[in-house]
Structures are given as C-alpha cells and as structure tokens.
Amino acid sequence: MRAHEAGWAHAEGNHRGPAWLRQPADVNALVPLLWSATARKNVDGALEVGGVDLRDLVAEHGSPAYVLDEADFRGRARAFRDAFSDYDVYYAGKxxxxxxxxxxxxxEGLCLDVCSAGELAVALRAGFDPARIGYHGNNKTTAELRRALEAGVGRIVVDSFQEIDRLARLTDELGVTSGVMVRVTAGVEAHTHEYIATAHEDQKFGFSITSGDAFEAVRRVQATPGLRLLGLHSHIGSQIFDTSGFEVAARRVLTLHARVSDELGVEMPEMDLGGGFGIAYTTQDDPSDPAQLATEITKIVEHECRGFGIAVPALSVEPGRAIVGPSVCTVYEVGTVKEVALDAGASRTYVSVDGGMSDNIRTALYDADYSCTIASRRSDAAPVLGRLVGKHCEAGDIVVKDEFVPGDLAPGDLMAVPGTGAYCRSMASNYNHALRPPVIAVRDGVANLVVRRETEDDLLRTDVGA
Structure with missing residues (x-):
C-alpha cells in the first residue's frame, strides 16, 4: 500500500521530514497495512485491539505495554503454514x-527455531516437541550443545569447525546421533541495514562457499559417526521485500549441494532458505504475502534443481518478524510536549512518552522507521510534524523519528506504535534501570497477561552488593 492509497495527502508548508512523509487526510485514521487484523478506532477515537480498549488495558496494566493480537499472530502463522505446505516452517523465536x-x-503446526539456551528453556517449558526444534548460533558452548542433545533437539545448525568438533565429542560421549545442517554464506547481500544483512562474506555467520570452507564443513560432518548430515542452511538477511536475493542464493547453495552429490556421493535430504521476510513499518514498505513468497521461492528452487539435474530437497523457511511483527503494538502515555523551532520558520513537536530505547532499541540501533497514532481519543486539531521520543538520557532515544500527530497532544494522552512485535521485547533492556514492560495478549475482548511487567524487586534481586 502506498501513501496515496491510504488516503494521505502531500504535506503543506515548511515542515521538515523525510521526503516520503505525507500529511494524513485524517490524523485519527489507521493505515490497515501497518496494524494487526483486529486493530480499529472506536466511536470515541480510542484504539481497540482484539476487542480491548487500550484505555482500559492501560488502566489495569499501566504503560508502556506491548499489546499482542492473538488472532492476528495465529492467522499469520497459519498463512505461512498453508502457503508453504510442502515445507517445514520454523518460527524464528529470536x-x-x-x-x-x-x-x-x-x-498452529509450525516448528520452532531457537538460538540460545534461554530460548530453548522457554520452548521446553511450553512442552514444545524437541524433535521440531532447530538450534542456531555462531558460538554455541559445550554446555549449550549438551543440553540440546540431551533434550533431543531435531537439528543443530553448525556454524564453525570448532562446533563440529564439539558435537563430535558430545555425541560420542552421550551415545547419541544429532541431525546437522551446515550454515553457509552465499555471498548475497540483501538490500538492508549492514547489521542485519547476513549472507555477505565479511561477517560472523556461516561457512563461505567461495573459500571452500562450506564444502569442507559438509565433508567433516558426513565423516563424523555421531552426526547425521541433513543439508545446507542459508540466510541472506532481514526485512527483505522481494525474492531476487533468494534466487541468487539458491543458485549458489544448490551448486554446492550438487557438488556434494557428485564428489562425496551424498544426497543431502534437506535445504533451509532462512527467513528475513519484511513487514510494513511505514506506508513506503510493500511486503509480499506468504502465498506469493511461497510460489516465487518454490519456482526458483525447482528451476535451479532442474538445471543441475538433481532432486528438489525437502525445504524449510524461518519466518519470525513476518509473523509476530505486525501482531504487536506498543502503547505509551505522553508525559511532555515541546515545540522546537527549526530554521526557515519551521518547527517540530517533540512528544515524550514513558518508554523509549529500553523497550524499542531498533530506531537507535538500525535507524528504523515507525509510525504512531493517538490511541486514547479523537482529535480535531490540525496535524503537526512530530517526533515520538523516550525518557532516557540519550539524544538518540527516539521511538518514531517523523510522524504527523494531532496539534493538541497533551500529557496523559496515549500513543500507540504498530509493528513492534519483532525484536522490541526481545532486545529490551534495563537502561537507566527502566523496568521492562509487560506483554498482554488480547482476543475477543479479553486481555491476558503473558509476560508481566518487571518490578523494582526484580531489578534489585541480582544486585548482590551490600
């Protein structure tokens, strides 16, 4: 959805902002592409998600709070499961x-990808079948690998020669066999931020196909009695909106797949193409739906396999952000509103809320863009160019860099930011000794606390000083 399709008009006057920012025709309106399926404004102009008025939610649970739309999450999980029906779909727990x-x-019938002992602990606590768990990570310790093997994790994605050696020793010691995938770097760099592009050569993940390390890793795994070679794993980055990168990566990974078959006489049964499917954070983002992704990626793999004269391996993908990202919004309370004069007579309104980079580091870390809306009432005031900022002692503590907001915003108003399901709570911190917010699942008018807000007792429990 483009800006004009959302009913937005070009900005008037001397407001400063990114070139794509447009003044909304109605500052109270929601752009459906950015919000979870059940989000809507009620007759008072207040935001409801899952049939729950966020004013009531904040009254009970406080703010800031992450609001998780259960129906939306399940719907997106099912959409990936159904679209990739011939694949294994691993939800990326990170x-x-x-x-x-x-x-x-x-x-919902998905598998689960974890990349730490903590994530594995959560999965096992939930009763998740360990055979349907994949374990990632570029530096898994011996203790972590031991726990994964003892739990019966279905596949371990190896990332270094040292890890292969660790697994060999552990499987021999424990008398078990482990399914193994070899993570490779295909030399394909997705068009994304440097720190979330993961398939170019100069980074920490995987074995290089170009250097020959990937082939050698496969050879070592195949030659190790306790390791069962499943296939190759490739991940080209995050927040990807087209399949061109997957096409190049698949060609290079399948070239290695074919070489392994020819030179080692091994038909690897599986291949994982990773995830990184993008979502809409602003009206300029145009993500593909799961059915389109599945169709295009399947065509790419089948075409390449025909060219090599090899059978299509069992495929898997790993959506994370694309499922949970749009399913969550974060609600804040406004504390202060400050108009700051710029040059040429322009100004910007700084709206300070009761959270910030401790609950959403992505703006500061990745220069990420977000949108926001007033969540507690309807406003008839003219829009002004605003910046939603946090309460932390950092000039870079920005939640939403540029957004038109009601000109009458005042302390006590609620603001909601969509698309905060992925990596916001996962990367949340106690910076300035902030207490991490709760996660509240909503559905059919009922709000259920699934992760409680931290307390000062939680904060002080690990501080053992006298």
Missing amino acids: AFLCTTVARWVAE
Whole structure:
C-alpha cells in the first residue's frame, strides 16, 4: 500500500521530514497495512485491539505495554503454514518468544527455531516437541550443545569447525546421533541495514562457499559417526521485500549441494532458505504475502534443481518478524510536549512518552522507521510534524523519528506504535534501570497477561552488593 492509497495527502508548508512523509487526510485514521487484523478506532477515537480498549488495558496494566493480537499472530502463522505446505516452517523465536507464544506456534503446526539456551528453556517449558526444534548460533558452548542433545533437539545448525568438533565429542560421549545442517554464506547481500544483512562474506555467520570452507564443513560432518548430515542452511538477511536475493542464493547453495552429490556421493535430504521476510513499518514498505513468497521461492528452487539435474530437497523457511511483527503494538502515555523551532520558520513537536530505547532499541540501533497514532481519543486539531521520543538520557532515544500527530497532544494522552512485535521485547533492556514492560495478549475482548511487567524487586534481586 502506498501513501496515496491510504488516503494521505502531500504535506503543506515548511515542515521538515523525510521526503516520503505525507500529511494524513485524517490524523485519527489507521493505515490497515501497518496494524494487526483486529486493530480499529472506536466511536470515541480510542484504539481497540482484539476487542480491548487500550484505555482500559492501560488502566489495569499501566504503560508502556506491548499489546499482542492473538488472532492476528495465529492467522499469520497459519498463512505461512498453508502457503508453504510442502515445507517445514520454523518460527524464528529470536523475534519474540515466551511460553504462550511457543504454545501457539505448536498449536498452529509450525516448528520452532531457537538460538540460545534461554530460548530453548522457554520452548521446553511450553512442552514444545524437541524433535521440531532447530538450534542456531555462531558460538554455541559445550554446555549449550549438551543440553540440546540431551533434550533431543531435531537439528543443530553448525556454524564453525570448532562446533563440529564439539558435537563430535558430545555425541560420542552421550551415545547419541544429532541431525546437522551446515550454515553457509552465499555471498548475497540483501538490500538492508549492514547489521542485519547476513549472507555477505565479511561477517560472523556461516561457512563461505567461495573459500571452500562450506564444502569442507559438509565433508567433516558426513565423516563424523555421531552426526547425521541433513543439508545446507542459508540466510541472506532481514526485512527483505522481494525474492531476487533468494534466487541468487539458491543458485549458489544448490551448486554446492550438487557438488556434494557428485564428489562425496551424498544426497543431502534437506535445504533451509532462512527467513528475513519484511513487514510494513511505514506506508513506503510493500511486503509480499506468504502465498506469493511461497510460489516465487518454490519456482526458483525447482528451476535451479532442474538445471543441475538433481532432486528438489525437502525445504524449510524461518519466518519470525513476518509473523509476530505486525501482531504487536506498543502503547505509551505522553508525559511532555515541546515545540522546537527549526530554521526557515519551521518547527517540530517533540512528544515524550514513558518508554523509549529500553523497550524499542531498533530506531537507535538500525535507524528504523515507525509510525504512531493517538490511541486514547479523537482529535480535531490540525496535524503537526512530530517526533515520538523516550525518557532516557540519550539524544538518540527516539521511538518514531517523523510522524504527523494531532496539534493538541497533551500529557496523559496515549500513543500507540504498530509493528513492534519483532525484536522490541526481545532486545529490551534495563537502561537507566527502566523496568521492562509487560506483554498482554488480547482476543475477543479479553486481555491476558503473558509476560508481566518487571518490578523494582526484580531489578534489585541480582544486585548482590551490600
């Protein structure tokens, strides 16, 4: 959806902002592309999600708070499961994971990807079938690998020669066999931020195909008695909106797949193409739906396999952000409103809220863009160019860099930011000794606390000084 399709008009006057920012025709309106399926404004102009008025939610649970739309999450999980029906779909738990979400993932028929002992602990606590868990990570310790093997994790994605050696020793010691995928770097750089592009050569993940390390890793895994070679794993980055990168990556990974077959006489049964499917944070983002992604990626793989004369391996993908990202919004309370004069007679309104970079670091870390809306009432005031900022002692503590907001915003108003399901709670911190917000699942007019707000007792419990 483009800006004009959302009913937005070109900005008037001397307001400063990015070139794509447009003044909304109605500052109270929601752009459906940016919000979860059940989000709407009620007759008072207040935001409701899952049939729950966010004014009531804040009155009970306080702010800031992450609001998780259960129906939306489940719907997106089912959409990936159904679109990629011939694949294994692994929900990438690093985007956001708690016990309740792990149970939803299992109930919707998806597998689960974890990349730490903590994420594995959550999955096991939820009763997730360990055979349907994949374990990622570029530096898994011996203790972490031991726990994964003892739990019966279905596949471990190896990322270094040292890890292959660790797994060999552990499987021999424990008398078990482990399914293994070899993570490779295909030399394909997705058009995204440097820190979330993961397939170019100069970074920490995987074995290089170009250097020959990937082939050698496959050879070592195949030659190790306790390791069962499943296939190759490739991940080209995050927040990707087209399949061109997957086409190049698939060609290079399948070239290696074919070489392994020819030179080692091994038909690897599986291949994982990773995830990184993008979502809409602003009206300029244009994500593909799961059905379109599945059709295009399947065509790419089948075409390349025909060219190599090899069978199509069992495929898997790993959506995380694309499922949970749009399913969550964060609600804040406004504390102060300050108009700051710029040059040429322009100005910007700084709206300070009761959260910030401790609950959403992505703006500061990745220069990410977000949108926001007034969530507690309808406003008839003219829009002004605003910046939603946090309460932390950092000039870069910005939640939403540029957004038109009602000109009559005042302390006590609620503001909501959509698209905060992925990596916001996962990367939340106690900076300035802030207390991390709760996660509240909403559905059919009922709000259920799934992750409680931290307390000062939580904060002080680990501080053992006298």
